[in-house]
Amino acid sequence: MLTLGLYHYVLLSFLLLAIGLVGVMVRRNAIVMLMSVELMLNAANLAFVAYARYRGDEAGQVMAFFVMALAAAEAAVGLAIVIAVFRHLRTLAVDRMTQLKG
């Protein structure tokens, strides 16, 4: 009988991270790219919590808590930028955002 261990969680978190990375690289919609970044942050959190559990050290959970706060800040600013860009260009395709000048 296979017992559930740390490495199962690490492998799952790695897969989630890889999916998020593929999303950032393949998708051209700014909002979906932000969602993929959230996916990657979530995968990192899962690894933090898994290590916290299997080492018996709650500091990992505290780190995951900080990552969550960071993700919230990132989403707020990122979506504000998305709205501003959409007002200006009427599109969210990152291929069309070629100028820094407003």
Added chain:
Amino acid sequence: MELTLFSILGALALASAVATISCRSPIRCALSLVVCLFSVAGLYVLLQAHFLAAMQLLVYAGAIMVLFVFVVMLLNLSPERVDKAKVTFLAAVSGLATLFITAKVARILMSFSPGSQPAVPGNVPAPDFGSVGTVGRLLFKQFLLPFELVSLLLLVAVVGAVVIARKRFWREGQ
């Protein structure tokens, strides 16, 4: 029992993650992401991180996802028009690369003997492991400075978001 739950939640998380990056309509992406976040919250419960599971539901599935859905609705986005050949090519290449790297990582992980996995004595954590009390005590003693800095960061993010999303900000230069 634990393994069964892990398999179900893990499969659900992976499937919804794939749906998140492959759906064409942004609102479907957002809803798949919610499913993924919920299953990760379930995994946190399996990992005895009850406080973090609650935070995951409140902060991620609650606040962040509402923000995403709100922006998608506000901008009234239509499904992305895609260049089929290009996307198929990119998906095939990235899928193959992911599979390759995953196989490598899995082999490295499997090469450790099961006995070398770090584990708490007897593999049973303390009964109050991951409760609000223990995590909070850690947060307000050992990690007090980072905690206060995070509150500052959130303040900066709020002010920044308001300033950037304001209409006048873009007109002043003209």
